[in-house]
Amino acid sequence: MAVELYWGSGSPFAWRVMLALEWKKIPYVSNLISFSKGEHKAPAFVAMNPRGKVPVLKDGDVTLYESLAILNYLEKKQPEPALLGRSPAETGAIWRHISECVHYFAPAASSVIVPVFFGGVGEKAEAMKAAATLHNELARLEKILESADWLVGDKPSGADLWWYPETMLVERAGANPAAQPLDLDLGAIAKRYPAIGRWQKRVETQPGYEKTYPPHWKKAA
Numbered sequence: 001m002a003v004e005l006y007w008g009s010g011s012p013f014a015w016r017v018m019l020a021l022e023w024k025k026i027p028y029v030s031n032l033i034s035f036s037k038g039e040h041k042a043p044a045f046v047a048m049n050p051r052g053k054v055p056v057l058k059d060g061d062v063t064l065y066e067s068l069a070i071l072n073y074l075e076k077k078q079p080e081p082a083l084l085g086r087s088p089a090e091t092g093a094i095w096r097h098i099s100e101c102v103h104y105f106a107p108a109a110s111s112v113i114v115p116v117f118f119g120g121v122g123e124k125a126e127a128m129k130a131a132a133t134l135h136n137e138l139a140r141l142e143k144i145l146e147s148a149d150w151l152v153g154d155k156p157s158g159a160d161l162w163w164y165p166e167t168m169l170v171e172r173a174g175a176n177p178a179a180q181p182l183d184l185d186l187g188a189i190a191k192r193y194p195a196i197g198r199w200q201k202r203v204e205t206q207p208g209y210e211k212t213y214p215p216h217w218k219k220a221a
């Protein structure tokens with residue numbers, strides 16, 4: 001029985017899991033959930049994830065939610081290519097990057113993304129403070145990527161999987177007209193951070209990029 005993935009367009013959590021499935025070449029049935037129709041709150045979905053959030057992975061008798069848990073599951077199911085490192089040093093470095101993304105970048109990203117996409121841009125001071133954190137983190141990433149193709153080692157890993165969708169989402173929020181009055185300078189990341197721009201393009205040459213790119217972003221382009 002094929003693995004089934006329930007995902008939503010533009011969700012960085014779901015995007016990571018889809019890319020992991022693609023990079024590992026695990027065949028899967030794709031179930032795109034419509035947020036606007038509230039499909040993630042439908043009883044059948046909540047029976048799989050009581051939090052009503054994507055992604056959810058089904059593999060035979062196993063139903064799993066939480067993207068990090070799913071990544072670990074997929075790593076055990078299909079160890080090659082390894083996305084969570086081969087040596088202790090590599091594994092530690094990958095998890096450090098994931099942890100930094102989750103604990104430092106993502107909360108600041110939310111403080112920008114939520115008001116831009118869902119209203120409340122009146123929270124200007126809050127968003128600008130968050131943007132300063134994002135720029136610090138992007139500058140840190142830029143330094144690493146000035147002398148490396150990938151965040152850890154010489155191959156794409158879970159570290160790239162975690163950071164890439166988040167940088168894309170922040171850039172999209174930064175380019176939104178609602179962000180203009182905030183002067184966040186996040187709408188053209190590649191211009192201000194060229195090494196990050198080159199790395200984003202590199203990620204986009206990996207398997208599954210076209211297939212996993214958020215469909216509603218394509219429509220808006």
Ligand SMILES: N[C@@H](CCC(=O)N[C@@H](CS)C(=O)NCC(=O)O)C(=O)O
Pocket residue numbers: 008010011012013040052053054055065066067068
């Ligand atoms: N910690 C979860 C976060 C998942 C999450 O927040 N998904 C969002 C989309 S980005 C969602 O489904 N939100 C719908 C909702 O909360 O109503 C994970 O890592 O999978």
